[in-house]
Amino acid sequence: MAIRRGRGVAAINYPTGMNLGGDPTQALVHSTPTGNFMVTLSSVDLGQGMKQIMAQICAETIGVPTDRVIVDTADTDTGPHCMGTFASRGTHRAGNAVIQAAKEARQVMLEVAAEELEVNASDLETDGQGNIRVKGAPQKSISIFDVALSAHFKRGRSISGRGMFLIPRSYPEKETGAMKPSTCYAHACTVAEVEVDDETGEVTVLNVKNVFEIGRALNPKMVEQQLVGGSWMGISHALYETTEPYYPNRDHGGTDFNQYLMPGPGDLAETEIIVLERPSSDGPFGAKGPGEMCANPQIPAVANAVFDAVGVRIDTLPITPERILRALKAQAAG
């Protein structure tokens, strides 16, 4: 009886969006009288930080700091339609809609600034700090605060924009299955290292090294929180979780967190995250949807590592100590 060490690898890709249903999202952007910008959506922030990302996307597009953007979302009386937050679609779909709306608002903003500065709008640029200036002559500038006041009270312009992003529905061809199920794909490769106690069947994940390619890390800190959380969820899925421990038998289903097992803080593996960025052609600033795929590669990587450690294949999830011990027993018998 011994503690045995093994490691395994898995590589995956993941589709962004739900093309097979038709996939629209809309956004509206408008300026307040003092040059702050309101993004109005009906998309839902699940805790992953969608509001923050939409604020950054709007800020980058308009050319103001993120703290001048307010996101009003998930109120059906104010926000235009969004399919919902699922299928790794939130950032990609809503982000594209916000860019389109923000571009339209930015154009009006530049036109008003051009009238104030008596130049052509095409000669203007934003400095990212809240000012609009003449390209090549930065001393000739006006604050966005003043532009918004002018638009509201002097020039009668609405600094606003509408954004719509639609992926039309793809219908699979009946006989061949030809279809366009996604717009872009994120990628990952995970190497997991485990220890397996061949007496108890217990698996300890020592470390996981995850490489994720996500198009563009729009906010690297938030990418990190999502990818680390996903990696933990993948390990939990591989080794612990089920509502029906003896599926397809319906008995023994857990009803609380004492019975439904998940790893506690002490069970979490050392987690390394490396991010690559190959911008997608159709994503907001090249972003793809990393929300779902980040929890996938750990599962087969851990399964392969268990085999590498003790030489038995557990092809049924979750990979419980009971299943490992039964497989070891069968292996010894035969």
Place this chain on the structure above:
Amino acid sequence: MELRKDYFADVRTDGLNEIGQPRPRLDSPGHVTGKTAYFADRNFPGMLHLKMVRSPHHHARIRSIDTSEAEKHPGVVKVLTARDVPHNVYTILILIQIGPEDETVLADGKVRWKGEAVVAVLAETERAAQEAAAKVKVDYEVLPAVFDMEEALKPGAPLVNEYHGQNYYLYDSGECRKVRFGDVEAGFAQADHILEQSYQSSPIEHAPTETTGCVVAPEGNDRFTCYTNTQAMFFTLDNASIILQMQGSKLHFVGGTVGGGFGGKVDVIVEPIAILAAKLTGRPVCFIYSREEEMQISSPRAAEKVVIKDGVMKDGRIVARKVTGYTDAGAYSRHSPYGAQKGAAHYPGPYTIPNVWIDTYCVYTNRTPSSAMRGFGVTIGDFALEVQMDKLARLIGMDPLELRFINAYRDGDMKAHRQPTEGAALIECMQEASRAANWPVAEKYMAMSSYRKGA
């Protein structure tokens, strides 16, 4: 976390002002100080609590329902059954024309899974609602149930759902969604080795911190405001509008701060019945799942069975892959026909294989309906595919990572569902993993690229 900017630097513009900047989240202070308001923080005077009477049987005919004792229970205001629901038989994907309507808001004549909602009790307190629910008498005639997907697909198996007429979802392509590419049998015939393996998963729970629920308030203007943690505002509103036969303009949904979704909050379950209860009582109503309901009543990730048959050459090239996938939808469709179809599009994984045959089935059994979850239609497929890759490598005596390089898709490669590959980055992920994990592979693999000249 490490951002490796050296990869793909030639196709990326860095140095933007706001994008790529690690700005602190504006909502973090509220979350960590307990100031963030969630739907359940809404509390209205006179608010009623809704509790469900649920089926104790996996499959049964309902002979009769007697709510008289429950209605007399102190604190009970209203008891709802199927006949109170205007459009009781529904399916949520009807919004994208994926039918048939196959599920009831409250069971009518039959229950098809243990835990199915039969009667809704509304009372002044949660406790009174719970106690009264226990007094509802339902006379059941227990029917044979089927739990195993293979059993369910056999002739003569108990029929789970009459609205389908058979224990699988009928696609326009027949009993399964199909992908056909190349000639899979010719591929197997030329292969040096054939490996056929079967993989199985079990249902799992989304396990959000915040359970599914909503609070509904009738407004003075004949509208209803529904505070909800749904992941999809208009999807839920529009489905509620159909179920309640109520114009959408009467409904106002407010949400957007959710304590974890993971796909578990895209079924439209709590909102329609709570709005109906608010309409019929004229009082605010809250319906919040207990942890037990969240774990055993709300949709889990489907159990899946995946059978993969591969033909592989001694040099590592996979020349044929046949996949048969089964998704256990439980008793009702919800999002499962979509998930099984998404699976068909995902196989054979991120590899370029000339001969591919995919069949994915959505199967009905007498268990809690499954539905969407993070990685919907893909996660279990990836488990099966990537364990299979490991087995193939060992079968031919090759390093598992090198086998993946040999087969990895690259820009321009035609996928089985007949879309050319764009923006591939699998090879670069594996190269970086090789370095980071100190898992050396031959230099030729480290020199590969997802780019192809002219692609």
